[in-house]
Amino acid sequence: MPRRQVVITAHNGVHARPVAELVRLVQAHPHPVTLRTSSGAVVDLSSVLALMDLALAPGDAVVLETRESVDAESLLDTLADVLAPRG
Numbered sequence: 001m002p003r004r005q006v007v008i009t010a011h012n013g014v015h016a017r018p019v020a021e022l023v024r025l026v027q028a029h030p031h032p033v034t035l036r037t038s039s040g041a042v043v044d045l046s047s048v049l050a051l052m053d054l055a056l057a058p059g060d061a062v063v064l065e066t067r068e069s070v071d072a073e074s075l076l077d078t079l080a081d082v083l084a085p086r087g
Helices: 016-027 048-053 072-083
Strands: 003-007 033-037 042-044 061-066
Touching (some): 003 072, 016 048, 033 072, 061 072
Antiparallel strands (some): 003 061
16 A cells, blocks of 8 residues: 655644645545554544544654555655645
8 A cells, every 4th residue: 555654844733724635635536545643543534523633733743545546656745745845
């Protein structure tokens, strides 16, 4: 399964705006995408509430994972960029 480990660097952590963007991207993908925290919590990224409940902050490490597909790697890269913007 394709996966990405990401250390969150988004300003103010994962608040409403990045959560909405993550959910929008995942809902356009044909397969479920999960996020696993370093404490072992796993949530479906299509759920705004589940993601908000994690209260992810800068410095938190997470793992994104989805089933193999043509666009899986690209999707994971895009999701990682939302959590850890490059610039």
